[in-house]
Amino acid sequence: MSKKRAVIIGATGAAGQNIVEFTAKHPWFEIGCLSASERSHMKTYREATQAAPFFRSMPPEEVMKMKVVGADHVDPRDYDVAFSALPSEVAKVQEAKFAEHIPVISTASAYRYEPDTPVLLPDVNPSHTAMIPLQREKRGWNGYVIPGPNCTTVGLVTTLKPLMDAYGVNILSMVSMQSLSGAGEKGLRADSEYRLNAVKNVIPLIEGEEGKVVKETNKILGSMVNGKLIDAEINVHATCTRVDVEIGHTEAVHLGLKEQASIDDVRDKLNGYKSEAQELELPSAAEQPIIVLEDDMPQPKRHGEYPQMVTLVGRLRGNKLWENGVSYVLTSDNLEKGAGGGAVLSAEYLLVKGLL
Numbered sequence: 177m178s179k180k181r182a183v184i185i186g187a188t189g190a191a192g193q194n195i196v197e198f199t200a201k202h203p204w205f206e207i208g209c210l211s212a213s214e215r216s217h218m219k220t221y222r223e224a225t226q227a228a229p230f231f232r233s234m235p236p237e238e239v240m241k242m243k244v245v246g247a248d249h250v251d252p253r254d255y256d257v258a259f260s261a262l263p264s265e266v267a268k269v270q271e272a273k274f275a276e277h278i279p280v281i282s283t284a285s286a287y288r289y290e291p292d293t294p295v296l297l298p299d300v301n302p303s304h305t306a307m308i309p310l311q312r313e314k315r316g317w318n319g320y321v322i323p324g325p326n327c328t329t330v331g332l333v334t335t336l337k338p339l340m341d342a343y344g345v346n347i348l349s350m351v352s353m354q355s356l357s358g359a360g361e362k363g364l365r366a367d368s369e370y371r372l373n374a375v376k377n378v379i380p381l382i383e384g385e386e387g388k389v390v391k392e393t394n395k396i397l398g399s400m401v402n403g404k405l406i407d408a409e410i411n412v413h414a415t416c417t418r419v420d421v422e423i424g425h426t427e428a429v430h431l432g433l434k435e436q437a438s439i440d441d442v443r444d445k446l447n448g449y450k451s452e453a454q455e456l457e458l459p460s461a462a463e464q465p466i467i468v469l470e471d472d473m474p475q476p477k478r479h480g481e482y483p484q485m486v487t488l489v490g491r492l493r494g495n496k497l498w499e500n501g502v503s504y505v506l507t508s509d510n511l512e513k514g515a516g517g518g519a520v521l522s523a524e525y526l527l528v529k530g531l532l
C-alpha cells in the first residue's frame with residue numbers, strides 16, 4: 177500500500193506538533209505539507225515551533241527543515257487527507273474548505289456538535305462513522321470532517337464505555353485537574369501570562385469546557401438507530417480546573433450505575449476492555465486501552481511509565497452518593513490520546529474501513 181499524503185493544518189501548535197510526531201514515521205501516512213497561520217508562513221518548521229516546543233521525541237531533520245505554508249496558500253487537492261489542529265473559530269472555515277475535497281480529521285470543536293458529524297474515538301464509538309455518507313450528501317462535500325473529542329472527555333468516555341455496556345450509567349459527577357498543555361501554546365510558552373498565573377496555582381474555571389464534557393459524553397456514548405444517532409441519557413455534572421501540571425489530565429469521577437456491580441467486577445470490566453481498534457491491531461491503538469492501578473496511582477507525572485494511548489484508572493472504590501455508586505480517578509494524556517495520537521488513530525481506522 178502506498179502511503180497517504182497528509183497535510184497538517186495548525187501543525188505548529190501543541191496538538192499539531194503531536195500529530196507531526198505521530199505521522200513523521202507512520203507506516204501508512206507521510207507528511208506532504210505543514211501548514212499554520214500567516215505568522216509562520218515560509219518559516220522552517222524548526223523556526224515556527226521554537227517558542228513553544230512540545231515534542232516528546234524530535235521529528236526527523238527533513239521534517240524540521242520543511243517550510244511551513246499559511247493555510248490560505250494550500251490547495252487541498254494536492255493531498256489525500258488533512259489533519260487539523262486549528263483553533264475552533266479558524267477551523268470552522270478552513271476545515272470546510274478542505275472537506276470539500278478530502279477527509280479532514282480534526283482535534284478542534286468546530287463541527288463536534290453538528291447533527292451530521294460524529295465525534296470519533298475508535299476505541300469507543302467506531303459505529304458512528306456510519307454518519308459519514310450522510311454528512312457528505314447533506315453538505316455536498318467529496319471529503320468530510322471527523323472531529324475527535326475534547327481532551328477532557330477522552331479519558332472519561334473511554335472508562336465509561338465498558339461500564340455502560342455491562343451495567344448502564346445513570347448519573348456522573350466529574351472534577352478535572354487539567355494540565356497546562358491542554359491550553360495549547362499559551363499554556364506552555366514560558367512568558368505567557370496564562371502560564372505565569374497558573375504556576376503553583378489552581379484555576380477553577382476553563383471557559384466553555386464543562387458544557388463540552390456534558391454534550392460530548394452523551395453524544396459519544398449514544399447509539400446508532402436506523403442511521404440516526406440517539407444520545408445516551410447520562411445525567412453529567414462536570415467541574416473543570418487547570419492545575420500546574422505540564423501534560424496529562426486527571427479526573428475524579430463518581431458514578432451511579434444502573435445495575436449493581438462489585439468493585440472486583442468493575443475492575444475486571446475496565447482492565448479487560450477491548451474495542452475494534454484492538455481487534456484490527458491499528459498501529460496507534462494501545463494493546464490494553466484501560467489499566468487499573470492500585471495505591472497512589474494514577475499520577476500525570478508517572479503516566480509516561482505506561483503506553484501514552486492508555487487511560488490509567490486508580491482509587492477504584494464504591495460511593496454512597498448514589499445507588500450502585502462507583503468512584504475512581506483517571507489520567508489520560510491530553511496531547512497523545514487527547515489530540516494528535518487520537519486523530520491519527522481515527523485516520524488509521526477510517527483507512528482500514530475504506531473510508532479514506
Ligand SMILES: NC(=O)c1ccc[n+]([C@@H]2O[C@H](COP(=O)([O-])OP(=O)(O)OC[C@H]3O[C@@H](n4cnc5c(N)ncnc54)[C@H](OP(=O)(O)O)[C@@H]3O)[C@@H](O)[C@H]2O)c1
Nearest residue numbers: 186188189190191212213216261283284327358360361515
Ligand atoms: N492542547 C491540547 O491538549 C488539545 C487537545 C485536544 C484538542 N485540542 C484542540 O486542538 C486545537 C489546537 O489546539 P492547540 O492547543 O494545539 O493550540 P495552539 O497551541 O494555540 O496552536 C494553534 C495552531 O493553529 C494555528 N493557527 C492559529 N490561527 C490560525 C489561522 N488564522 N490560520 C491558520 N492557522 C492558524 C497556529 O499557527 P501559528 O503557530 O502560525 O500561530 C498553530 O499551529 C484547538 O481547537 C484545541 O481545542 C487541543
